[in-house]
Amino acid sequence: IAFQIGIFLVSALYFRRLVRAVISPRCERIGFFLYVFYPPFIFHALLPVKDILIVSCAVMFFYHFLRAVELKKNKPLIFAGLFLGICINFRGNFAVLLVVCMIFLIRKSGITRGILLCVAAAAPVLPFTARNIFVAHDYVLTSSVGGIHIYMGFNEKARGTYTFLENIRPSTFGHFYDSKKIAEQATGTAMNGSEVNRFWKHKTAEYIRANPYSAVRLLGKKIALLFNRIEFANNFSFDYFKEEYFLFRFLNVPYDFGVLMITGVIGLLFVRFKYKWLFVSSFVAVSCSMLTIFIAGRYRLPLAFFLMVFSLAWINAFLAKTLKLTREIVVIGILTACISYQIPPQIRGFDSGAKQKHIYARRQKQKYLKLGSKNYMEHYYLEKQKYVAEFTDENILENHTVSSGLSSK
Template identity: 30%
Template sequence: MDPLYHHQMAISILTGGWLSEGCFFRAPLYPYFLALLYKIFGVNLLIPRIGQAIIGSFSCLLVYHLGKKVFSKKVGLIAGLVSAFYPLLIYFDGELLLTNLLIFLLLLAFYLLLNGRMFLSGLFFGLSAITRPNILLFLFLFLLINLRNRKKVFPFFLGVILPIIPVALRNYIKGKDIVLIAWQGGINFYIGNNPESDGITAIIPNTRGSWWGGFYDARRIAEEEMKRELKPSEIDRFWLKKGIEFILKNPKKAFLLFLKKTYLFFNGYEISNNRDIYLFSRFTYLKYLIHKLPFFFFPFGLLFPLSLIGIYFSQREKKKEGILYLFLISYSLSFILFFVTARYRMPLIPILIIFASYGGIRLFKERSQSIPFAIFSVAYILFNIDPFRITSPNLGQSYTTIALAKKEAGDDEGAYQLALKAIKEDSLWVEAYNLIGVILTEKNRLVEAKKVFEKSLIINPYLPETYHNLGNLSYAEGEREKAKEFYRTAIRLDPYAARSYNNLGNIYLEEGKMKEALELYEKAYNLEPLFDIALFHSGLVYYYLGEKSKAFSIWKKVLKINPKNKLARLALQELK
């Protein structure tokens, strides 16, 4: 879900202007990085992955230099090599996620910091903050500790705020609201601190599992409860307040949840968020490097105990890497307070690799010492078990994710079979039923499709997507009034259901109700600025109303959003 969001956001930046609209919901640097690549090389999903592979290589070089600076050249060499082959670093280099860029920025910032380049170090920490705002906790503590050293603090602070101030100003100008970087924090805090939280599930209870569905539901629930339209910062505070209320009303439960999240954050098992890491790695050579076996979660289940040995030896010898300890603690805490997944701890991996490399060397040299072996043994046993039974992920969700990708690629039969497999794994996974119903509708197997959608409604009668799909089915059956009712129900359940607005507009267009159709198309496009079909249809209305120049400019804009839109290309040729 997050890779798709980043891709869509990057295209939106290109088509809607580099400043885009509204306050940033998520930190903006990575989508802008993607947009820059798309601008230079064209919209191509391979180019960012090649770019990230190059960035990942430079990160390995920085790990070498940090290991050399903190410990020795030997430690640096080992740490750099381990980083180059660490499977999760390779895995996330290939994902359209901010992980790769964030790791590079942080490593470069630490390298500059340890070499006394305070302004430049602060600058790259600032860039890290507008990539992942959680880094602000570390920066606050670092500045607090060094407050008396003005010569050191001032250039560092100047560097930090240099990238942040333009983001805050842009949010105020474009969103008419005071948002420092992004307004996602309160929602994420409630996700990890509510009566139903398990510490790892990344959605608010009783909201949809899709990215945009969850986003719109969080906004809708807040506005319905407050009985007015809310600014982004107000939505942020609404969910933050609810999370704090849960903690204050349930201190024991909240504390136990905090302990659980702490344990899971350092557990060897890789907790997936967007896609099941273990399942998807089966399709690559990484299946030989990522393992979940009884009492053996590789690689983190081995890395973390080894890193603790390195920390033990470095503490005993009073080596000066306190800044790295501060980062490890503060960055970990900044996520444990919310919810935890494997990718959130990835920026810790290079630092842990450095400590693990040092610990491994010292352990080999001092094999007779019992304390390091005891630390390793206890940590290995503790963090390579699964007391919370999280190693059995929802395969229904994973198979549905792959099925959706196959559907997008045009492989309907492959998607259909995988959706059936998803239902076999989880008979209540409603998204799989909906996908099967959509495929059957497109194949004109309407009776079968209707039964599938009815089954979906039994499982979850409040899912807007199901009513939208039933609207499409009714329209295919020629029952326009019934289709309209289904689309209206979908909109009532989800006021941000852009596709339902569009399809309802299609019916009004066919009925000759141009004004109503145009309002619905514009509503759909305003909700989703990348929804080129809704924009095309609005151009169609202007064409029928005789405003051909207006239609021409709209269809030109459609091709900017989606150069592959054949209808817009044909329409423009007709006008010429």
């Protein structure tokens, strides 16, 4: 956590430089404070999750990428590729950024520099790919759980946010081992990770073909949830922390995703700034990639970065008195607020799973105080071994049954 807090603070300095280069020097200090004091950024920087590292690397990627474009040098381009590769390693959907930026770079500087960016981005990914090939004997780029995540986003019970699937426990182990068991039972054959991945993607395609209108409605619901102000919980609930823990109550301020949506959309639609279409294309591409799975507040954190850039473009135009408050801007602002501040029907139960994890954490703290440090650690590792032992590849075809809802057609 200390490491990612440090990276986050470094990325704030990069964001300030990026604002100076893309928007205006007059807004760089405002941009720094908007970035470093954004409550969801602070919240996730203090948690044992990797999402703030992704945002930080994305900021550093754009800074080095645009510096490479401006200076026409390869060194910053290599740095940009390395940071983008780290993002792709953590979140495979960031590969869409590589496509967008390669097209932009090829049009600006030619195919050679586009290839260099691609090679640099591949460098952080290749060690994990090599491990998958030589250790797991599976040709997977980074991870093989993308298929089950896509199915969670599009199935009969999907509602836009995280969906509990029958016989699949809601954990990293469950998403891999339980989904593997179900896929192997449905097909009657042993499968490696990439084959399981294809199985669930095929199940998703079957659902969409059989229920096109439901799939379109579900997609519309996910678009509404993606741009909603609410931080939909996954593992940790932002709203729960603000209510239950004193140290997080200072995050309960009227500066949230909804505010960024209003100011960001105005900046996107009404203000010109340097490399605008690169940022707009990247924002659209990353947003679309997020719609393929389920919506969670921590997964959409990178969108806040783009909205900050758009918002700062509007703030700069306002300070420079080049943009007046017109009727069109007021109407767009009101419409955006209506979209972002609506209350979704599932809001009453969307973070129940996250709250259960907080209750579990509180019970663990009580055990720690009761047993003492040494005894608690022995108890913790024993329980962890039992948990991991529940997930096994042995005899899965003989010892498990599959519900009809998940069986192969």
